[in-house]
Amino acid sequence: MKTALPIVVGVDGSEPSLRAVDWAADEAALRGAPLRLVYASLWERYEGAALAQDLGRPSEEVTAEGIVRTAAQRAGLRQAGLEISTDVLPEEPEYALVREGHDAAALVLGTRGRSGFVEMLLGSVSLTVAARADCPVIVLRGSHDNQVRAGARGRVVVGVGEKAADSAALRFAVQEAKLRHATLDAVRAWRCPAHETTDHPLLAGEPARLHALHASDVLDQALEDVPADLDLKRRTVEGPARRVLLDASYNADLLVVGARRNPGHLGLQLGRVAHTVLHHAACAVAVVPEQA
Template structure:
């Protein structure tokens, strides 16, 4: 049985935008689409789910569609389903959320705890299709970014578009340097920024070798480099490390920044 892509719906317009995106994504990957509505006292649960199902069928008539209503906390229900899901897809804010910039509390909780990739559908309509022909992935190093890079390669492949791999770095104050040949003394375990990017991309599985890749090594804060790159992207992918003894994902400052401010959908991918 193929595991489904799960979309959380709550009756909001952002939730319906997530249905549109999730339906297209399910078709791209040939996986079923499952809609989840956590009722939590909602008397119109059937209406919410009916509207979302109709939207999914309109967006992707051929998608294999299922749905369910659960009577529990939305974040907990989504995290539970995420243990056996292709990905979880959410709108950028729910009913009553602050428009424009901030991620809703359910989305943030799910992104912080889920065991599978979580996609938060953000940005204007132009960023929710394939207009730009570009998937951006943030690269920290091959140990902290390998799974995110593989996910991003897969997304670029099914979209038949290019992948932009971004690695941000900072030189010591006063140093005169380049990403390829830093002038400050390097410790034995420290590599030039360009090599970090090359080493990470070298680990990409062979089935993605035909995906066109653009490397960007940027001096400065990672959150700014990623947000700048995302202005011309259909999807921004970031990794989230795991810490021993801490369940789920650990969201740092960079991931918080892109989840709150990115101009396009953001995928948060747990690192193996």
């Protein structure tokens, strides 16, 4: 029998990473998968207060081993019977977590943002991993406190792009919706370029109608193989995809977007839509790699 790939969660002892442990434990339990907790850093000691307070020890005495041990206990209490493993890796977390993603069903990360901009800017580790990992990366920002619990709103949103055929993001969203017994909200954003508008009263609105019809066709084709027993909601919405998906995130447990990977390209491989929702979405975001 083939062993299920693990859900991997990056931990550092901070409050956001502990919420990520909760999410990852729920995700692993839903999938019947093992949970792997990874602490990666070039520094041995953790300089933070959240975990130190839980342990009743000064922050300078909290070590990496203590962080993963306490996180594993937390996950075990949340999901009894879960298969849990831990590891401490003495290297930069970006590189370690991307490598961990080679053999993972998904990576789950929390992020604290940067100083006073905690609600606006995504942490560099989460951004880098989401841009380079070759498995889905689920990111919980600091503002996601009351939406971390899987199934709180019963809705998974997926953005459907132009190249929707055989979309890994859509397959992932379908799986998540089925696991959670949630509604899948498939959204296709569309816009009518300004140069296609016309002042002729008999033709006014015709370019927009054609773009709307095209968006509907793209969505229909993408959803052809969605299981009939899934609670599916399909929508075409006029507007920039970034704005449309951000609006949709306010009533969702999870927002799923695709990110195209270009083999041989070493830079950050996140499009504008994925980059924006990672920074500003009101719910957890899953970035799923798509082949270029």
